[in-house]
Amino acid sequence: MSKFWSKVVHGLTPYTPGEQVQMPGLVKLNTNENPYGPSPKAIAAMQAAAGDGLRKYSDPSNAVVKDAVARRFGLTREQVFVGNSSDEVLAHTFHALLKHDLPLLAPDISYSFYPTYCSLYGIECLQVPLNERFEINIADYNQPCGAIIIANPNAPTGIGLSLEQIEALVAAHPEQVVVIDEAYVDFGGQSAAALLGRYDNLLVIQTLSKSRSLAGLRVGFAVGHPDLIAGLERVKNSFNCYPLGQVQQAGAVAALDDVAYTEQTSNAIIASRAWLTAQLQALGFEVLPSQANFIFARHPQHDGAQLAKGLRERAILVRHFTAERINQFLRISIGTDEECSKLVDALKLILA
């Protein structure tokens, strides 16, 4: 606390990210990082960009990245917004598009940065409970609101909605912006970007952190109607004109263009997820059906916090949340096959 803080600072509850611990031999399955590393083409492009050109400011319009996203989705540059991580894109979205007289609707269990942005920007948020199977029921969103945000697949449950369900949600709210946060969509979900030609109220946000294995590069983007994008550009250019440096721009373009590498590594993660799910079920865990690069699992006879602690003592980190409805679950990122095996072996010892 300081008397020098502005009023808003006193009221903030900052987001707590998963720990980034350095420990030899650590199996780190707590922050949904991709175990396979970025595309070699992205690394080469970044090395080539790390030269004398850094003396100049980067292109403030991020044109090359926008064009790479546009190529990927069959869109135009005017339908693309780029930011320094999807967290930054989300922050600008809350500020530019989600602050209205009526409350924002979001699931009660979802990405916990959403309530944080609401408190930062003074947005009233109404949390809509997931059903008893931890699913989003889109009919529950048929109520007066200023805007809607959901993650699809949702986090930390991993459960996805179909494109038909997303379209029904977007179509039911033509006067509200509907934001779909697709951080995990490449691991088995369907992107709502396919709907963009038909709806001017839809904004889809993605990141290069998960399926492109570039969490450390900090690049995210949004796609939507040019009017929504123009609103985001206004906020961005009132905040930081150069959120991406040249190295980031070069790496992002190469990663977005290396579609084969993304598919190959994402498919490997999907296969490991199926294996790990079966192994945990055999140990008595209930595992929610995941379309993400993590699974959300609980054991009917073993406390979630205790399991997380036992794993930690064996140098395996998973994420445990203390929120009431989910405090018996562990969120486990899908690692390499070797890391997944180590996790299963450790759980066998802990459960015995």
Ligand SMILES: *Cc1c(COP(=O)(O)O)cnc(C)c1O
């Ligand atoms: C990881 C994650 C993000 C943030 O991704 P960054 O681009 O690394 O900031 C956004 N939304 C959800 C649901 C996530 O899990």
